[in-house]
Amino acid sequence: MTYAVAALVDIDDYIASEQAQGRPWAQGQLRRASRAVAEAATCRPGVTWRPEPPEEWLVLLTGADPAALMSEAATLAEEVRARIVRETAWTATVSIGPPRSGPLEAEREARLANDYKLVLGGDRVIELPGAHALPTAPTPPVRIEQELTRRVRAGDRDGAAGLLAGWIDRCAREPGVDPRILRNWLIGQLLFVVDVAGPARLADGSTDWVEASARLPIEDIVTVGDIHERSYLHIWLKERLGRLLPSSPRRDILGLAEAYLADHYTDPGLRLADVAAAVCASPFYISHLFAEERQTTFLRHLTGLRLRHARRLLTSSGLPVDVIAAHTGYPSTKALRSAFRRHVGCSPTEYRRARFRPGP
Known part of the structure; x- marks a missing residue:
């Protein structure tokens, strides 16, 4: 009997990086990633692969020994991940399903395994066991309805999206x-937002769900089932809440950060x-905002603040x-010294020697 094992190669944070760097850059990185998958797969007998646009590849291994197939798939997965890290600016997750007859x-x-990326995060190999028993649903670790209500009623779209994103990251741990439980919790919170934000009420004071469904269509809720990447889920939340809530003059999450x-x-x-904890958002969401709104990274922004202060002290004091x-x-x-060499091009002492101006 011939068995098959599938491995799904999925680029991590693809949508967020494409938005930050642009489509031409992303397309160039995809070509490099595709070569990396091809080089790892084509040198092995009994292995085929095909692209699954925009950022996935399905690798299929066939053979008579299921245990050997699983071992080969795990080895191949690590090789593919290493090649993508080496040859692109990305990391990747490879999800492997158990052996099957076709x-x-x-x-x-393999796609069921990849769904667990929503909970486990990326940059890893995910192996899904043969049995998929549904666990007993736990309860959310924390409730955020009170704070979410405050932000929704203030029209703080980014604040509400950041709060939900941070809550999802905490729940995932x-x-x-x-993934099923996590999505159900999120859908519950989205319906809560619709209820709080809905201006239309029926005669008895209850939510007019006919009107509400026009603001959060059922197809949007169904879309949540296709999301397996938390960085994209954060982007999706920001877009949906932007439609649900009116704009607000209040500072957004990035300004708070x-x-x-x-x-x-x-x-x-x-x-x-x-920083994410201080502004009630998630690290993924903060990183995305820096890339989208400032075309930089959190670390570069922090380094800029520190080096500006250091340069002022070097040129205005004898410390x-x-x-x-x-x-x-x-x-x-x-x-x-290392930061100065990397970002300024000289040592702090050399910078001071060239620019020092004693104070009064």
Whole structure:
């Protein structure tokens, strides 16, 4: 008997990176990724592959020994991931289903495995076991309806989207949560937003769901079932809430994040996760906003703040370099020197020597 094992290669954060860098850049990266998949697959007997646009490839392994097929698929998956990391600006997730008697069944299993990327995150190999028992549904780790109501009624679209995105990331880490449970929780919150934001009410005060369904059509809710990437889910949430809620003059999540960075960049332990928690958003969402709105990254923005402060101190004071490092968020003089070399092109001492102007 001949068995088939399918491996689905899926580029991580494709939509977010395409929006940040542009379609021509993404198309060039896709060509490199496709070559990487082809080079890993074509050198193996009994292995075929095909592209699944825009950013996936299905690799099919066939043979008589199911255990050997699974072992070969795991080896191939790691090779494909390594090649994509080496030859593109991306990472990839490879999802492997259990052996099946035919290619269609094997492909279905690989796609079921890839669905778990929504919960597990990317940049990994996902192997789905043969049995798919539905777990007992846990309860959400935290309820956000009170804060969500406040943001929705204030018309804070980005704030509501960021709150939901951060909540989804937290829920995904809960034991026993699978993609089905996570989506059900999210749909419940979306319906809650529709209820809170809905201006139309029936005579008894209840929500006019006929009117509400025009603002959140059933096809939009069904679309959630096709999303298996949290970075894209965050983009999707921002777009949908933008339609559901009126605009607001309040500061958006990115403005809050930038203000928090401006106040805390001198902390050497500051991380993206700290900023995300402070503004009730997710790290994925903050990264996406920096790329989309500022055409930069969180780390580059933070480095810019620290180096601007360091340059001011170097040119306006006689403080030693190690003291300046401590004042600008660098854990050591070596770390400050490294950042200067990389971004300014010289050492702090050389910069001071060329530009120092004593104060009064």
